[in-house]
Amino acid sequence: MPGVPRKISLRRIAHVYYTHKDIKTASQSLQDFGFEEITRHGDDIYYKGYGTEPFSYIATAGSENTFGGTAFVVDSLEDLEIAAATLPHATEIHDLKASGGGKRVTFWDPVDDFPFHLVYGQEEKSLAPPAQLPELDYNYPTHKNRSVNKTQRFKQGPSPVHKLGHFGVCTTNYEKMFEFYTSRFNFKPSEIVHADGRDITTFLHLDRGMEQVDHHVFFFFEGPKFHVHHSSFEVHDFDIQSLGHQHLRDKGYELVWGVGRHVMGSQLFDYWFDPSKFMMEHYGKSTLPACLRWASC
């Protein structure tokens, strides 16, 4: 249709930005959560997981604790050009001055005015899982995968973070937000929750055609005041998740909820408050089939 730009094609979720009043305490908590610091630029500290993203979390020192938005990788430079030309209050395309390079456009959510970032051309790093993360064959009561003389030995400490998996916010206008993100991007609902005859919550995945994708990368629900709900980071398996849970308990962090198994998404969850009262999740071991274009999800 003339005058209507095509959907901006998101390839994957990339990283999140948070500003902390007490950056020293925040920095320690991020390491206890399982991130590795890679570099500092001015007030920004960059943290990585062991996946291929050059970084997964940027902590900025500031006067308030604020959520600075999430970044998604787009498929092409043309997607960034469409974003810069058509999205609300979008910046021009500018260079990312961070490890991995690349270019970025930031726009502001049309409902609640929070920043949202799109990146392209970042150099991915090679996958580097720590050596203590084996893929195990488990024994079940009626199905055994016995490995003769093999043992499991774990090192106490944080759960190493693999990557950012999803984030969620509370929006003041569900309907408007749903319309914007599903019409301007390849976000597609895996689940929609309704109450009293109207939709109030959704879990969105990226429509990548026949490519299998995670159940959700972005969720939102309606409430009286905008806020970020949580950001969620993938860890290796239940053993590693449990070790990380114990490490955070031992260090005195505030547990929100977990470890448990979600209904929507089917992943194992473990929610914690960081010292700035931002909610952070470790997730792992999803058993739900991924979403495909032709599927009902």
Ligand SMILES: [Fe+2]
């Ligand atoms: Fe989550």
